[in-house]
Amino acid sequence: MNDLVRYERRDGIALITIDNPPVNAIAHAVRQGVMAALDRAAADGAAHAVVIACAGRTFIAGADISEFDKPRGKPDLPEVVSRIEGMDKLVVAAIHGTALGGGLETALGCHYRCALASARVGLPEVLLGLLPGASGTQRLPRLVGVEAALDMMISGKPISAAEAREKGIIDEIIEGDLVDGALAYARRLVGARAPIRRIRDLAVDASRLPKDFFADYRQRIARQTRGYFAPERIVQCVEIATRLPLAEGHRLERELFEQCKASTQSVALRHLFFAEREVAKIPDIPKDTPQRPIARVGIVGAGTMGGGIAMCFANAGLPVTVLEVDAAALERGLGTVRRNYEISASRGRLSEAEVRQRMGLIEGALEDGALADADLVIEAVFEDLGLKEQVFARLDAVCRPGAVLATNTSTLDLDRIARATRRPADVIGLHFFSPANVMKLLEIVRGAQTSPEVIATAMGVAKIIGKIGVLVGNCWGFVGNRMFGQMIRENQMMQLEGVPPERIDRVAEEWGMAMGPNGVFDLAGIDIDVKVRRGRPDKPDDPTWCRVSDLLFEHGRLGQKTGSGFYRYEEGSRTPIPDPLVHDLIRAEAKRLGVARREIDDAEIIERMFYALINEGALILEAGHALRPGDIDVIWVNGYGFPRYRGGPMRHADAVGLGEVLAGVERYRGRYGDRYWRPAPLLERLAREGGTFTGWQR
Ligand code: 3HC
Ligand code: NAI
16 A cells, blocks of 8 residues: 555455554554555455554554644544444454554544453543544543543543453454454454444433533542643533534544644643653664663662662662661661552552562661672762762772662762762762652763763663653753752742742742742752752852741751741641741841842742743753753653643743743843843844754754
């Protein structure tokens, strides 16, 4: 039919095979090929039924996302789906791997669906800011009922073949070879004169829906979908499906699909889809760079981070040895790990046997020698350069040659740490985020001498433990924390100017941040910020700089752990309560420092925090500490609770317009001077040229 779609006949059954690696996205040429193959099957007098299958690792994984920015080529996917459904010969979909989005919609156009037991099916469009646009919102409720269809489309999560079979999406599970099994199944159906079943002929059974079902459903998903554009439109489509015939419902679905596709949210989420895959590509480290095998892991320090990191590896089935200074610290650390696992078990996320198995993989130690046969050692002791240098000198003495030596430092100079060893090429930063067993991000810090093999190994380690590894350069705070520092500076300056911390948090959260910066500080511990900033080599000579943190620290308000910080907390509660005492302290301090109080509106709160962040991102990019703007976006979305639907700070800057961002930076420069608000040259240049960060190439 063409290079991407093959037609053949096997014992009376037409077999259409799509072969568009890597994931059989149903691109324009594939759609043309399938249409031609269907014509041929229709005209082939010796073909009594049709099987649609895919070569390679998966059934169709959806529409080709890279085509969304181009004009839609004919035939479009809805035409293909309706052509399949309209066939007079029985059509069977043969599914392996994942049938996702347009892939599942194609299968729903087929009259029967069979699959390998390992297959999964789903409608993940919502994760791209879209809704299923090839009649999925109309067909799935007809097939599985309103609520199950909504749940699949709102979560975007694929389900297993077994579950799909139970729901009626899959009719037959095939054992052994899929194509042979599917052909045999088609023959059986023909032999039994099975009817041609068309979903378009089914009505949605809305009679059993409780009154107010849709209002209740909206309420139920409100929290999870806060700020997102597509979910409400998915619900609207399903409501339509309960009232209108499929063709009419599909017309409305199409309109809403186009609205979603054109939304800044979908552009942002598609950008993240590709950015999250691109982070794995490092220009000077080819894909075939050898990786060192990692079978045993050592961790130094069983505190907040060391314990969480140990869990990451135990969860992946790797044995871990955790080294501490004394038995009490070790017991405390391992006790916390056990408690965390038990909490998961009590919520039904782990079985008791799994808790035992994972704890069984974690062993404590008090002697350096216990790390002698580790393939990877991750240091997570206090954030103190001298201490880390000592630890690395000791690791150098005991670890076997070829072991990867990593530090979880969040700010310190990796090259200084590496120089404490005689093997700086084996030293790398693995910067986890708290809680380490939960947060997806892993900043992988490359030192001046880190070897390509060690970098490739670290990227592989991220995969093993299910993290998104992003390679960054060695500078104070690396990428995430260096940018966060700018945001914090403005946040605290605005507090001196009269904005209460809780208002800043509220505005940031309404804007989409998972948590406001002051709540984050109370959670992480204000003392951590204070100590880290004290060690900073480039501290500005400015008494107002992050003064509020220092002030709270001086008053023993360290955050949740002391029951007070930017907020106060009732005994045993984590609910932040605004505290007039804090307002008074800040007001007095502003007076002492001579900071004028002024009215600041919500727009300024957002601009000052996020323009400061973006400007720093541009400096980081130019300096090469991040490889691509998308890498920065991936860091912020996966490590700092930046709203996914804004695509990350650099993509958000593009959406605002770089001219506008630059004008804002210049405005604040006019008011506060050059120290913090000098525009990054890259921002200036791109704004002048009408460019974007995401379109920028080094
Ligand atoms: N379109 C274009 N490219 C795609 C793609 C798609 N739908 N799905 C995956 N790719 C590309 C990836 O970018 C990657 O490219 P690279 O190798 O150059 O980086 C390559 O295929 C392999 O992808 P992964 O690295 O993600 O491979 P995995 O094996 O880890 O995962 C997958 C495979 C589960 C299929 C995963 O790729 C995935 O979830 N894909 C997206 C599925 C999706 O969202 N489908 C819905 C699309 S929207 C739609 O169908 C609209 C319709 O309703 C009209
Ligand atoms: P922590 O204070 O909770 O734990 C540090 C642990 O190291 C303590 O249990 C201590 O007994 C142990 N330790 C100290 N010296 C040791 C030595 N010589 N040998 C063995 N163990 C020793 O500290 P936390 O928060 O876990 O931080 C550890 C590192 O992780 C720091 O570098 C920090 O900057 C970094 N980090 C912290 C994050 C956080 O949110 N807490 C986030 C990301 C990185």
